[in-house]
Amino acid sequence: MKNDIKEYAIRQAEFRPGFEDFVAFTKEQNSKLLIVSGGIDFFVYRLLEPFDIAREDIYCNGSDFSGERIRITWPHPCDRFCNNDCGCCKPSILRNYDPEKSDRIVIGDSITDLQAAKLADQVIARGFLTEKCRELDLVYKPFETFYDVIGILKQRQEELV
Numbered sequence: 706m707k708n709d710i711k712e713y714a715i716r717q718a719e720f721r722p723g724f725e726d727f728v729a730f731t732k733e734q735n736s737k738l739l740i741v742s743g744g745i746d747f748f749v750y751r752l753l754e755p756f757d758i759a760r761e762d763i764y765c766n767g768s769d770f771s772g773e774r775i776r777i778t779w780p781h782p783c784d785r786f787c788n789n790d791c792g793c794c795k796p797s798i799l800r801n802y803d804p805e806k807s808d809r810i811v812i813g814d815s816i817t818d819l820q821a822a823k824l825a826d827q828v829i830a831r832g833f834l835t836e837k838c839r840e841l842d843l844v845y846k847p848f849e850t851f852y853d854v855i856g857i858l859k860q861r862q863e864e865l866v
């Protein structure tokens with residue numbers, strides 16, 4: 706059962722072009738890349754397996770297969786500043802990084818990225834997140850592929866110098 710679900714999830718998933726180069730780019734730049742997903746650990750880990758990303762940098766929901774049914778666990782709940790009942794709480798994870806010491810960039814496409822986007826120094830958005838940013842007058846840069854993201858990050862570095 707578990708394997709069927711895994712295989713199904715893997716087959717359905719695809720990465721936007723340039724993801725591998727993007728991961729390599731963050732390493733070259735010594736930027737800390739965190740993957741934060743509302744997905745479940747077994748398929749998130751499996752999907753990310755081909756890429757050079759440490760487990761501790763992957764935040765997602767957990768799963769317990771010991772019983773009759775799969776039980777979802779929530780290892781990254783909302784902190785006291787968030788009451789959105791997120792499950793895997795993106796703003797809480799971002800708050801672990803001191804804004805004084807970090808340039809906090811949020812790349813996302815979903816409503817679940819919005820609260821983190823509000824805290825970010827730079828938002829790189831596509832899909833529904835761009836609509837939300839426009840609605841709330843949040844500044845963002847649009848992307849379609851991870852090659853776009855690399856371009857935006859390079860441009861940001863030049864602007865920050």
Ligand SMILES: [Zn+2]
Binds near residue numbers: 782790791792794796
């Ligand atoms: Zn939350």
